[in-house]
Amino acid sequence: MIPVSDKLDQFFTEKMKEYPTRRSFLVPMLLYSQDEVGYLSDEVIAYLAKKTDLTELEVRNVISYYSLLHTKPMGKYHIQVCTNISCMLRGGEEILEHCKKRLGIGHKQTTADGTFSLEEVECIGACSWAPALQVNYDFHENLTPEKTDKVLEQYRTKTG
Amino acid sequence: MADLTSHPDEIKIVSSRFGKGAADIEQYLKLDGYKAVQKALTMTPDNIINEVKTSNLRGRGGAGFPTGMKWSFVPKDTAKAKYILVNGDESEPGTCKDRPILEHDPHAVIEGVIIAGLAVGAKIGFVYIRGEYRYLVDIMRKALADAYAKGFLGKNIFGSGKQFDCYWHTGAGAYEVGEESALMESLEGKRGVPRIRPPFPAVVGLWGGPTVINNVETLASVPHIILMGGQKFADFGPPKNGGTRLFCLSGHINKPGVYELPLGYPLKKMIYDVGGGIPNGRKLKAVVPGGSSTFVLTAEEAEQMNMDFDSFGKRGEFLGSGGVVILDDQTCMVKFALRVMKFYQHESCGWCIPCREGTDWLKKTLTRFHNGGGLRKDIDNIKYLAQGILGRSFCPLGDAAAIPTISIVDKWRDEFEMHLGGRPCPFDPAAKITELPVVGAH
Numbered sequence: 001m002i003p004v005s006d007k008l009d010q011f012f013t014e015k016m017k018e019y020p021t022r023r024s025f026l027v028p029m030l031l032y033s034q035d036e037v038g039y040l041s042d043e044v045i046a047y048l049a050k051k052t053d054l055t056e057l058e059v060r061n062v063i064s065y066y067s068l069l070h071t072k073p074m075g076k077y078h079i080q081v082c083t084n085i086s087c088m089l090r091g092g093e094e095i096l097e098h099c100k101k102r103l104g105i106g107h108k109q110t111t112a113d114g115t116f117s118l119e120e121v122e123c124i125g126a127c128s129w130a131p132a133l134q135v136n137y138d139f140h141e142n143l144t145p146e147k148t149d150k151v152l153e154q155y156r157t158k159t160g
Numbered sequence: 161m162a163d164l165t166s167h168p169d170e171i172k173i174v175s176s177r178f179g180k181g182a183a184d185i186e187q188y189l190k191l192d193g194y195k196a197v198q199k200a201l202t203m204t205p206d207n208i209i210n211e212v213k214t215s216n217l218r219g220r221g222g223a224g225f226p227t228g229m230k231w232s233f234v235p236k237d238t239a240k241a242k243y244i245l246v247n248g249d250e251s252e253p254g255t256c257k258d259r260p261i262l263e264h265d266p267h268a269v270i271e272g273v274i275i276a277g278l279a280v281g282a283k284i285g286f287v288y289i290r291g292e293y294r295y296l297v298d299i300m301r302k303a304l305a306d307a308y309a310k311g312f313l314g315k316n317i318f319g320s321g322k323q324f325d326c327y328w329h330t331g332a333g334a335y336e337v338g339e340e341s342a343l344m345e346s347l348e349g350k351r352g353v354p355r356i357r358p359p360f361p362a363v364v365g366l367w368g369g370p371t372v373i374n375n376v377e378t379l380a381s382v383p384h385i386i387l388m389g390g391q392k393f394a395d396f397g398p399p400k401n402g403g404t405r406l407f408c409l410s411g412h413i414n415k416p417g418v419y420e421l422p423l424g425y426p427l428k429k430m431i432y433d434v435g436g437g438i439p440n441g442r443k444l445k446a447v448v449p450g451g452s453s454t455f456v457l458t459a460e461e462a463e464q465m466n467m468d469f470d471s472f473g474k475r476g477e478f479l480g481s482g483g484v485v486i487l488d489d490q491t492c493m494v495k496f497a498l499r500v501m502k503f504y505q506h507e508s509c510g511w512c513i514p515c516r517e518g519t520d521w522l523k524k525t526l527t528r529f530h531n532g533g534g535l536r537k538d539i540d541n542i543k544y545l546a547q548g549i550l551g552r553s554f555c556p557l558g559d560a561a562a563i564p565t566i567s568i569v570d571k572w573r574d575e576f577e578m579h580l581g582g583r584p585c586p587f588d589p590a591a592k593i594t595e596l597p598v599v600g601a602h
Contacts, residue, residue, distance in 0.1 A: 018327045020241075020367050023349035031291055031332045052349065065351040065509070068291045068333035080292075084253045085452055086410035086485055088499055122335065122503055123253040124292050127410040127483060128417050129162055137294035141162065 003043035004033050012051065023052040026062060030069055039073040067121075075110045075117030077155045079103075080134040083120055086127035091144075095131050096120055098145045102152060115156065162259060165417030167434045171396060171404045173384050174377060175420040178264040183299050185306040188267040194312055196383030200275045201320045203386075208279040212382065214390030216402025220257075221247055221338070221375030222451060222481040223556075224469040227382075231372055233362035234280040240369035242282035244273045245347065245361075248289040248296075248376050249331055249338035252451035253503060254483025257406035257418050258376035262289065262296040265380060266303040272379030274317065274324050275386060276372055285326040286366075288347055291333050300328050335507035339555050340373045342509065353511045354555035377406060377482075397423030401468035405482055409435045412442065412488035424468040431462070431486060442488040446571075450480020452500050453560030455567040478563075492587035493572040494579055497542075497565055498526040504561035515558035518549040522565065532582050533595030539576045543569045 002009055012032075016025050026048065033044045040063055049056045063069045081096040100106055103116050110117040126132035129141035133151070140151045164179050172178075181187040188194070200208055213228030234242060246269060250258040261269065273285040287304075289297045304326055307313045315323050329347055331337050337346045341355035344366050365371020381403060385393045394402035401423040407430065410416045414436030421430065431437065431444065438444055447462035448454060455477045457465065465471060472479045487496065505519040522545050529538050546562040546569070553559060569576065575586075584591040 015327075018325075021348065024347065025329075026349035027332050027346055028330045031330060062349070062351055066291070066332035066334050083499070084503055085448065085496065085499060086254050086483075089411040089485070089487065089491065122506060123251055123255075125250050125256045125259050125290070126162065127254050127256040127485070128165075128408050129256070130410055130416070134292060137292070139162065139295075 002047050003041060004036055004047065008032065008036055016051075023054055026052050026054075026059070027066065030059075030063060030066070034069060040069055040071045045071075073110070073114070076115050077135050078117045078119065079152075080119050080121040080124065082122065082124050082126065082130070082132055084123040086123070087130040087132060090130040092131035094145065095133065095143050095148055098148055099133075099152070102149065116152070162256075162263065163417070164260070165415060165419065167415075167419055169425070169429070169434060170420050171422055172420050173393075173396075173404050174261065174265075174268070174380050175406060175418070176384075177268070178260055180264070182265050182267065183263070183303060185267060185303065185310065188265075192387065193267055194271060194318075196386040197271050197274045197278075197312070198318055200278050200386055201318060201322070203278075205279050205281065208275060208386070211390040212279070212385060215385040215393040216390075216397065216400055217378065217381055217385060217393065218401065218469055219375055220377035220381070220405055220482065222252060222453065222478070224479060227374065227378055230362060230374070231276065231279050233360065234282075234370045234372060235363060236281065238370060241284065241367070242280060242369055243366045243371040244276045244280075244282050244285035245343065245366060245371050245373045246273060246285065246287040246376055246379055247338060247340065247343055247373055248287060248293070249343060250293075250376070251290060251335040251338050252453060252481040252483055253500075254408060254410055254448055254451050254485040255481040256408045256410075257482050259293065259296065260418055261376050261380050261406075262293065263299060266296075266300050267307065268380040268383055269300075269376055270303060270307055270313070270326060272374075272382035273326055274313070275382050276374065276379065277324050278322070280370070280372055282370075282372065283323050283325065285324070286329050286347060287326065288329045288331065288343060290337075291331045294330075297328060297330050304328060335503075336509045336555070336557055339557065342555065343373065344371065351509070353509050356554070398466075398468050398470070401470055407467065407482050407484050409484050409486070411448075411486040412438055412440075412491070413486040414439050421467070424466045424471070427465040427467055427484075428463040430467065430484065435486065438486065438488050440488070442490060444486065445489045445491055446487040446493065446496075448483065448485035448487070448564070450478060451483040452485075452503065452564055453556075454478045454480040454563065456564050456571065457567075458571050490587055492530075492585050493568050493575045494526070494530050495585065495587070497568040498523070498530050500564050501526050501561060504557065508557060508561075509555075512554035512558070514549045515553040515555075515561065518545055518553075518558065519561050521545055522561070528595050529576070529579060530585065531595040532579070532584060532593035533597050534576070534579050535597050536577075536580060539569060539573060542576075
């Protein structure tokens with residue numbers, strides 16, 4: 001009983017053939033497993049360790065290096081606000097503070113209903129369209145506090 | 161979202177297909193797509209390399225190493241499999257130029273990879289895209305599938321009898337992985353800890369085989385070089401600094417955006433003409449010329465610089481990644497130095513002491529300093545710590561942390577002194593003192 005869908009498992013098996021070693025596709029597999037399951041649970045880690053012929057410790061060792069990978073659940077919508085230089089110069093810190101106030105949570109915290117989590121992140125590659133944030137993988141750019149409210153509303157109403 | 165902007169001074173080569181739907185392979189073919197690789201299939205490997213050498217194309221990721229020379233380092237006779245690896249881990253603060261290439265012209269990257277493979281005898285390419293750029297991974301996946309479907313990739317490319325396979329790969333959040341040896345470690349399924357050099361990737365790379373690692377923009381430039389000829393590309397820029405490149409304007413500027421300009425373009429013109437100058441009636445204070453890892457320029461210095469590798473190299477400085485960040489006269493340079501150091505401290509892989517300990521110590525010192533707890537000796541100590549990292553770390557991330565810090569302390573010492581004596585930050589009217597100076601504190 002694997003913790004990911006058969007479709008995802010098949011996709012991993014096929015992609016792994018493109019590499020000369022079993023562990024090469026591990027980082028993408030961790031990310032795509034997290035996308036499906038919500039976080040890297042003990043079951044997912046055990047599954048990927050088996051699939052790549054690594055120990056669970058070796059897999060956890062890799063996980064701890066990469067900032068997009070989480071071993072506990074984030075919110076359904078993970079808000080990542082950049083405060084690095086180009087965004088900071090155009091109000092990125094204010095956008096972060098605005099999100100903290102609106103959501104009532106801080107850095108790496110999740111709302112009680114599990115809808116939103118918040119993280120202050122490093123440069124996401126939106127410098128010329130700053131300030132910017134990502135909600136999961138979606139970019140939201142050229143932000144103001146008002147536009148940020150609209151972004152949050154957009155996702156809030158998705159959960160109904 | 162990631163809107164396109166333009167300016168009459170632009171010379172659109174690598175951005176010539178932006179906004180024209182060229183991610184779709186049929187559209188790409190209508191816009192001279194895949195003509196370059198077909199021409200390259202009629203050339204010898206040495207001819208391809210010579211064309212790229214003639215073009216004076218230099219790495220667009222930040223280091224500016226001559227591309228043709230890098231390719232020529234790959235051994236001709238070897239039993240090991242050779243690889244082309246696209247560095248799509250764009251994460252240098254201020255840099256957002258590979259993103260529009262991957263979005264608007266992914267096939268140009270694929271074409272560049274195949275041509276590089278023909279030049280060095282590699283039959284496999286990997287396109288590594290940072291984890292945050294998921295929508296671009298999706299675009300690249302489709303582009304690769306479409307290229308395979310048309311027989312442009314696979315066992316018999318363009319009916320030539322030659323084989324070339326190209327695969328996509330993604331990261332999961334790590335700036336250091338943009339360093340070429342850490343990139344290989346990540347692609348091999350490990351923590352992105354760098355490798356010792358020598359040997360260099362062109363000789364010992366992925367899974368021990370010779371590997372050419374190039375930035376997205378570097379490879380996307382290659383098909384244009386093959387079609388127009390290396391000399392024509394070279395002539396857009398000054399000697400040894402060929403062609404055009406994408407510059408990302410950001411920060412306190414009226415018209416932020418990604419602009420393609422010739423190497424050697426005057427930075428003053430870039431700021432006031434292309435960028436439309438500084439908003440809110442303020443004046444220029446400082447410029448980050450090419451990503452946070454470069455020496456920060458004063459306004460006076462910036463207004464004299466031409467944007468090519470050697471103009472900076474002559475001064476012992478770096479053109480960098482194309483990320484041009486503009487700071488106005490209301491920017492606190494101490495706060496800026498702190499934010500930059502927070503970034504490097506966070507992204508340090510932790511492998512070597514100078515970087516791991518140095519960035520941590522600097523972040524703590526700069527934090528205390530900006531919060532009001534600074535002593536005069538801290539100013540010299542900040543420079544001393546940064547110099548202690550420079551040239552002593554296992555990979556260039558340590559240097560990248562030290563370089564901006566040293567330039568900010570050297571050029572804006574007066575701003576550091578304004579923060580002494582428990583005074584709040586002079587640029588932030590709402591600043592609160594959270595620490596008081598304590599003699600004997602680090």
